[in-house]
Amino acid sequence: xxxxxxxxxxxxxxxxxxxxxxxxxxxxxxxxxxxxxxxxxxxxxxxxxxxxxxxxxxxxxxxxxxxxxxxxxxxxxxxxxxxxxxxxxxxxxxxxxxxxxxxxxxxxxxxxxxxxxxxxxxxxxxxxxxxxxxxxxxxxxxxx
Amino acid sequence: xxxxxxxxxxxxxxxxxxxxxxxxxxxxxxxxxxxxxxxxxxxxxxxxxxxxxxxxxxxxxxxxxxxxxxxxxxxxxxxxxxxxxxxxxxxxxxxxxxxxxxxxxxxxxxxxxxxxxxxxxxxxxxxxxxxxxxxxxxxxxxxxxxxxxxxxxxxxxxxxxxxxxxxxxxxxxxxxxxxxxxxxxxxxxxxxxxxxxxxxxxxxxxxxxxxxxxxxxxxxxxxxxxxxxxxxxxxxxxxxxxxxxxxxxxxxxxxxxxxxxxxxxxxxxxxxxxxxxxxxxxxxxxxxxxxxxxxxxxxxxxxxxxxxxxxxxxx
Ligand code: SF4
Ligand code: SF4
Ligand code: FES
Numbered sequence: 237x238x239x240x241x242x243x244x245x246x247x248x249x250x251x252x253x254x255x256x257x258x259x260x261x262x263x264x265x266x267x268x269x270x271x272x273x274x275x276x277x278x279x280x281x282x283x284x285x286x287x288x289x290x291x292x293x294x295x296x297x298x299x300x301x302x303x304x305x306x307x308x309x310x311x312x313x314x315x316x317x318x319x320x321x322x323x324x325x326x327x328x329x330x331x332x333x334x335x336x337x338x339x340x341x342x343x344x345x346x347x348x349x350x351x352x353x354x355x356x357x358x359x360x361x362x363x364x365x366x367x368x369x370x371x372x373x374x375x376x377x378x379x380x
Numbered sequence: 381x382x383x384x385x386x387x388x389x390x391x392x393x394x395x396x397x398x399x400x401x402x403x404x405x406x407x408x409x410x411x412x413x414x415x416x417x418x419x420x421x422x423x424x425x426x427x428x429x430x431x432x433x434x435x436x437x438x439x440x441x442x443x444x445x446x447x448x449x450x451x452x453x454x455x456x457x458x459x460x461x462x463x464x465x466x467x468x469x470x471x472x473x474x475x476x477x478x479x480x481x482x483x484x485x486x487x488x489x490x491x492x493x494x495x496x497x498x499x500x501x502x503x504x505x506x507x508x509x510x511x512x513x514x515x516x517x518x519x520x521x522x523x524x525x526x527x528x529x530x531x532x533x534x535x536x537x538x539x540x541x542x543x544x545x546x547x548x549x550x551x552x553x554x555x556x557x558x559x560x561x562x563x564x565x566x567x568x569x570x571x572x573x574x575x576x577x578x579x580x581x582x583x584x585x586x587x588x589x590x591x592x593x594x595x596x597x598x599x600x601x602x603x604x605x606x607x608x609x610x611x612x613x614x615x616x617x618x619x620x621x622x623x624x625x626x627x628x629x630x631x632x633x634x635x636x637x638x639x640x641x642x643x644x645x646x647x648x649x650x651x652x653x654x655x656x657x658x659x660x661x662x663x664x665x666x667x668x669x670x671x672x673x674x675x676x677x678x679x680x681x682x683x684x685x686x687x688x689x690x691x692x693x694x695x
Contacts, residue, residue: 284631285604285612288624292614305687315685318694323634323663323682325693330567330659331627332574341695354695370575373620 242296242362246271247286249279251309252345253301259348260355267355270362271299278302280313284324287338291371297362299339301354307344314342332370336361381485382508384432387547388454391480395452396424401478402449405440406430413504413513414490418443430454432547433506437487437529439642441465441596444472451477456484458531458640460540461673462596465636468676471599481543483551486524486532487641491650493527496520531641531654534559541674559639560662562655582622584649587615591653594646597633604628630656635664635681638673 248254254275260267276282279302290298300321308314321340329335339358343350392404408419408429416435420443421427432454440453441462451472455463460481466472488511494501499516506512511522525533534557539550566574589605592598605613605625613628614621630637630653637657644654664670667690668681 284628288627289610289612292620292624305691312685315687315689316682318689318691319668319682319685322667322690322693323660324631326663327627327631327656327659329571330563330574331578331623331656332571334571339695340693357695370571371620371623373614373618 240367241268242270242359242367243294244271244297244299244358244362245290245295246273246299246301247276247279247282248273249302249309249314250275250277252303252307253341253343253351255345256301256343256347256351259345260351263348265348265352267352268359270359271355278308278310278313279317279321280308280310282317282320284320287324287328288371291333291337291368292373294368294372296365296368297337297339297358299341299354299358301341301343301351304342304344328371333368334365334370336365337368381482382433382506384482384547385430388430388432388480388482389427391545391547392421392427392430392452393424395478396421396427400450401452404430404452404454404480405443406454406480407432407436407438407440410435413501414488414493432482434486434488434511434524435490435504437490437641437645438594439596439640442594442642444477445596445599446471447476449476452480453477454480454482455540455543456482457535457537457539457541458484458638460542461537461638462640464542464673464676465638465680466596468680469636474676478545479540479543481540481546483540483546483548484532484535484538485551486528486535486538487645488524488527489529490645493522495650529641529645530652531639531644535639537638537674542676560658563659563662566655566659578623579619581651581655582619582626585617585622585626585651586649587617587622587625588648590646590648591643591651592629594642595633596640596642597636598629600632604632626653626656629653630660633657634660635668635670636672637661 287298302314325338341354395401404421407416409431410417414435418438440459467474497515501515503514509524511524513520536557613624664681670681
């Protein structure tokens with residue numbers, strides 16, 4: 237599959253990483269176009285269901301990014317999220333998803349450059365793994 | 381453990397007679413071997429229904445959720461930890477309950493025993509440390525330790541952690557138990573091996589949700605499996621739907637599961653569903669030093685945080 241390109245569902249916190257993506261754009265920073273951004277109010281809003289739905293419907297990778305610890309708009313949303321993510325990532329990898337498919341980062345609104353950098357890294361890692369097969373539903377809604 | 385019955389009945393009778401409680405939640409003999417059923421006794425005359433033996437593997441904390449009455453409940457080690465979890469999650473109040481503590485020596489594994497007989501099992505009789513199983517055409521005698529439920533064999537909290545009265549002296553806790561040998565074995569596999577392993581493990585699942593229903597932790601008004609707008613989880617027995625179900629079911633029990641084994645015991649297909657919850661149990665212990673249901677004062681791990689929680693996986 238020489239021209240296969242991964243799709244990476246990317247959940248960005250409204251107050252920081254989403255702004256950082258904007259800043260990266262305004263600053264004309266280059267990164268490949270494999271990410272599909274979904275804006276969430278806070279990483280604390282993230283439910284494992286979102287991540288599983290993304291994988292189930294065909295995402296090759298999922299990336300979640302929010303405010304640095306101590307800088308969450310809602311004070312502690314990301315501290316709670318961090319524990320959820322730790323356990324979730326560990327469990328889904330235990331069940332066999334490849335370690336490079338699920339990514340997390342803290343990127344503040346001022347870190348446009350970090351956004352582009354992490355995007356490049358995430359995309360490369362997922363691309364190297366190839367298309368996701370294990371958690372994708374074969375008979376999906378559209379086929380029905 | 382057989383001697384516990386008299387004491388359980390005496391205590392229950394006294395509590396009901398003195399109107400200290402409105403009901404006693406305990407076990408009565410089931411209609412098929414190795415399956416005692418939960419029962420609610422409301423009058424002192426009926427306490428003779430109550431039994432106790434090695435077939436009381438169901439977790440009685442499951443019957444406490446949102447109850448308003450005054451309740452006496454019979455609790456072995458794991459039930460008591462789920463009672464603690466219920467209290468800290470506001471599902472029942474401590475002062476509503478009279479906890480009759482049972483120091484436990486383990487329950488027997490009905491799946492394991494059934495698998496050693498080709499035909500139906502007619503009767504299972506228990507003598508202290510001996511289990512006599514009669515099938516249609518054969519009889520086998522086991523040492524109880526040979527046929528313990530796996531979670532009981534590796535249990536390190538046999539004694540109730542919270543109780544008002546005990547039915548017997550506390551038993552000695554098992555030491556030097558390796559609780560996570562199976563989890564580590566899976567962790568060490570390559571992703572592809574893990575995928576085969578879990579696809580295979582879950583291939584028999586019929587999505588009856590017996591595992592969920594048996595679990596005292598599963599009390600959401602609308603379970604994620606029933607949500608329809610949006611429908612997060614497909615209803616089919618497609619292997620992805622099944623894996624997603626098991627992943628989420630376990631995840632909802634993260635930091636709360638006591639490894640009581642009720643889910644696994646309930647599964648009609650004999651699937652080792654504890655492999656998922658045990659992984660989370662292990663992680664909660666390693667990352668947050670947490671064991672579920674031991675303390676009324678501490679918040680469960682997903683309801684709290686430390687600023688310096690591990691985060692090497694975050695970029
Ligand atoms: S998940 Fe299973 S072992 Fe854990 S508390 Fe629920 S029924 Fe018990
Ligand atoms: S009880 Fe067994 S068959 Fe039923 S949903 Fe759970 S794992 Fe599947
Ligand atoms: S507001 Fe950005 S992580 Fe909470």
